[in-house]
Amino acid sequence: NRMSQTDAEKWNERYAVPEVKPPLPFLVAHVPVLGTGSALVLAAGVGQNAVYLAEQGFSTTALDVSEVGLSHCRNLAKLNGVQVDTLCADLEDFVFQKSEYDLITMIYFYEPRLLPSIRKALKPGGHFLFQTFSKQHAEVGTFGPKSPAYLSDVETVTQPFSGDNTLTCDETIIEEDGDTEAVIQMIIQKV
Numbered sequence: 001n002r003m004s005q006t007d008a009e010k011w012n013e014r015y016a017v018p019e020v021k022p023p024l025p026f027l028v029a030h031v032p033v034l035g036t037g038s039a040l041v042l043a044a045g046v047g048q049n050a051v052y053l054a055e056q057g058f059s060t061t062a063l064d065v066s067e068v069g070l071s072h073c074r075n076l077a078k079l080n081g082v083q084v085d086t087l088c089a090d091l092e093d094f095v096f097q098k099s100e101y102d103l104i105t106m107i108y109f110y111e112p113r114l115l116p117s118i119r120k121a122l123k124p125g126g127h128f129l130f131q132t133f134s135k136q137h138a139e140v141g142t143f144g145p146k147s148p149a150y151l152s153d154v155e156t157v158t159q160p161f162s163g164d165n166t167l168t169c170d171e172t173i174i175e176e177d178g179d180t181e182a183v184i185q186m187i188i189q190k191v
Helices: 002-014 025-033 048-055 067-079 112-121 154-161
Strands: 038-042 059-064 084-088 101-107 122-133 165-176 179-189
Touching (some): 025 048, 025 165, 025 179, 038 048, 038 112, 048 067, 048 084, 048 101, 059 067, 112 122, 112 154, 154 165, 154 179
Parallel strands (some): 038 101
Antiparallel strands (some): 122 179, 165 179
């Protein structure tokens, strides 16, 4: 499947020069409500969020299509004295197991078709933390995607979790370092 190959190549290239990024502020701010146990970080990139969760005591798995990104993740984990399992997989054909994780994160990656599978993979009482660009980003965003296919809306992301507890779900505009982005930030607790 040539398509995911080029996807992997694209991200391997992008991650070739490691950029040390801090963990997502939304994740850091809410980690006290996310419980403990096993965490799956989807589209983990260079691993800053996965390593942060490992530092908080989660048994963490970082999944990404880029082996280069994941090798940065392993190095970062080593530097920080924590263990992160890495899984190189394309989310297009990744199979989620039932009730496997206490926490799943989807950060700056948007594939609404995966949401029902993510819900299935959460243990009862488990949490799903989501942050990515919203539809409004097309108008206000100074970087990142503008194509509607990559932009989320509250209705689409909450729908698969309609019977669950929504701890927070906001569309918000973040301005920092002269950049503007519109994002949806959501935390769901599976009933």
